[in-house]
Amino acid sequence: MTTTTTKEPAQGAPVAPSGRGGISQSVNDSLIVARRNLIRMMRIPEIVIFGLIQPIMFVVLFSYVFGGSISVPGQGLSAEGYREFLMAGIFAQTVTFATAGAGAGIAEDMHKGLIDRFRSLPMSRGAVLTGRTLADAVQTALTLVVLAVVAVLVGWRAHEGFPKMLAGFGLLLLLGYAFTWIGALIGLTVRTPEAATSGGLIWLFPLTFVSVAFVPSENMPNFLATIAQWNPFSATVQAARELFGNLPPGYVAPDAWPMQNPVLASVLYSLLIIVVFRTLAVRKYRRAAA
């Protein structure tokens, strides 16, 4: 830095270095944006708290209201068995709700002009979206921890040991992360936080209900059963169930490939969603015209 006697306000101000470019800048920029989003989340605790209350309610309601009445004898599911069976479904449904949060957050940034600010900076192109989805993943992880504790309190257990349980939660987290990229695309497309919230949620209901999350697909009409068994969401639910040891004794998985190989299917589906929606969202971001 040069010393100078003039009083020009520009003196002493740093000059933007040329970007390092490549992966290292991309990672660095993403972490800066992720940090910003995490600070925001801590300062708006309502969002995190309400985000937790809903799944906790689901766990308790499903366990006691439905869990007590639904039994699926054909599948060897007793009431207690159903409660165990159900929990992975609720975990998975909860992580997909992060979609709405990511969408609303990005729509709000568009709306408030922050996306313009970011786009005028010499930063990596995907970093704003990656940073957001990473921050959402942290929130999802936190939600999963709280949910797991509540689930244990109502009687849920993982029977296959700690590593497999972690692997199960890992797959759930990966699914949630993949879905936040769908949310990112929605947020960039609709542009108002309200629309992004409802746009991020409505399609999740059919997606999560026409699946193996709440009832076994064998009880559905044929065409619905097929959809449910191939549903990417089902793959993760099934995989988590397997890894948690929550499948009923004597359970026979449907013939569909994702149900036979749920862990692999879950990973592949999630990666596919990330690749497709990340590509679409980043392209949309580059062209965003608020």
Next chain:
Amino acid sequence: MPGAIYAEGLVKNFGDVRALDGVDLDVPEGTVLGLLGPNGAGKTTTVRVLTTLLRPDQGKAFVAGVDVLEHPNEVRRRIGLSGQFAAVDEYLTGRENLQMVGQLYQLKAKDARRRADELLERFNLAEAADRTAKTYSGGMRRRLDLAAALVVSPPVMFMDEPTTGLDPRNRQALWEVIQELVAGGTTLLLTTQYLEEADHLADDICVVDHGRVIARGTSDQLKAQTGGERVEVVVRERDHIGTAEELLRAHAVDGGEVTVEQHTRRLTVPVTGGAKLLAEVIRDLDGRGIEIDDIGLRRPTLDDVFISLTGHAAEEETSNGDDEDGGTGEKSEKKAGAAAKAGKK
């Protein structure tokens, strides 16, 4: 050699709407260009193209000597943008906002922190540095937004309606900051709806409408074209309108007409002579026993400049000879308008 900001034939369509219809700009280094125009004229779109936020359908643009379309990221290293929506994160503190922007300009964390402190001090935000921007007043947010645009002291700055929505005191304060900045050699493109603001800050003014530059010049040149100042009087009694009109006609500039709005009891007359003449008018009205509710000397507003300039626009464009593309129907209309107005000059 092209200026610090140079654009040629910028065209941008949004569906059926032609937002930019052949915009040409050339801003010499170290000067301030005011882009003046009503809402929807294409001011913001121009800024968005020049700051790499939007790709034009046609045309060329260079900022700080770098091709905006070819090397957008190189342009981003050399510009600062301060938008009309005060784009700061309201849940971050002032300091956090500036540090984040600094780091995204690829400064080291330590340098970003030091620079944030400097800027907070300079923009009188040091005391509020650790409060979230949510708690800031409108003026403070604008200052923070401006500070964010200055983190790397870019050679070229863009400000999109920097003072829209600010109260006069804050506007004044922001003007001072901008003037200081320009004194440091920064090239600035500023959009505004206020003639007064362009007057105050800009070396040159471009008036835009319907996506084209319809006039350019210094503020004095534009005002001369618009036709100076007027006196506006609101009389208390409706019965006095006639007498007042007669009296004002005597003060009108050559060929100037007194405009009367019966329902508001408002009379307007074009004048020259400024405050001295205003005093005379007041004495005359008083002498005749005409009570007034309001009186004032009105300088040309953007409306005046604008109405006046749309009439002359076709003429200027023809003499510039630089508009290759389209808009012929509208142009002949403007020409007719210009011809009609030409008599007045």
